């Protein structure tokens with residue numbers, strides 16, 4: 001499971017000098033050297049002819065400054081020099097080290113927030129970057145917007161030694177996972193767990209136990225994970241949300257989510273207990 005590396009110190013005011021470690025993006029795709037995947041000082045990217053369009057300080061780690069760099073909007077993954085490759089962050093999982101990945105996961109969320117809040121949502125005026133906080137302010141109507149983070153619940157429901165897993169309609173073939181869904185305005189996280197489980201699989205749960213949380217930048221979720229116990233209802237999945245849902249025993253669990261996700265950590269921890 002990916003978490004912020006120990007000793008990471010968030011910071012806003014970092015200059016894009018040649019020695020700053022650059023997390024370079026084309027839209028939401030991370031740009032890395034194909035033959036040495038991992039974030040490098042900006043001078044290497046600059047040496048390939050890249051120019052930064054938008055830059056945000058992210059923080060400091062192990063004595064180095066980290067910055068998020070967005071390339072110009074007219075740069076595409078295909079127009080990059082052949083030494084570089086741009087790909088969705090997910091495809092860099094297990095290719096780059098976890099600390100770099102974690103900082104890149106922060107960087108992409110800041111850049112996407114920046115890209116999608118260039119104009120005030122209330123009056124349409126171009127926004128300004130606030131001086132001393134991660135915020136954008138409208139010079140006309142003073143609306144202030146902060147990076148958007150969307151909380152979502154995740155829950156692994158157990159019934160004795162069985163686990164309830166679902167297949168999202170967009171999952172890769174054969175993949176199952178714990179149930180998940182976004183909060184609605186005004187809900188508590190616990191209410192969201194009860195509502196989503198009932199909506200998605202027609203099952204009631206109780207004995208919620210907090211497991212942990214993980215930032216998940218696809219595009220801006222905070223996954224908040226629980227265990228819960230079956231408390232009634234006949235399993236029947238909502239075909240609008242799930243392609244399938246089943247009870248599995250620890251002996252016949254299907255293909256599971258990638259190892260860096262909280263979904264996998266939740267499953268592994270529960271399976272270890274049930275076995």
Ligand SMILES: [Zn+2]
Nearest residue numbers: 120123138141
């Ligand atoms: Zn405004």
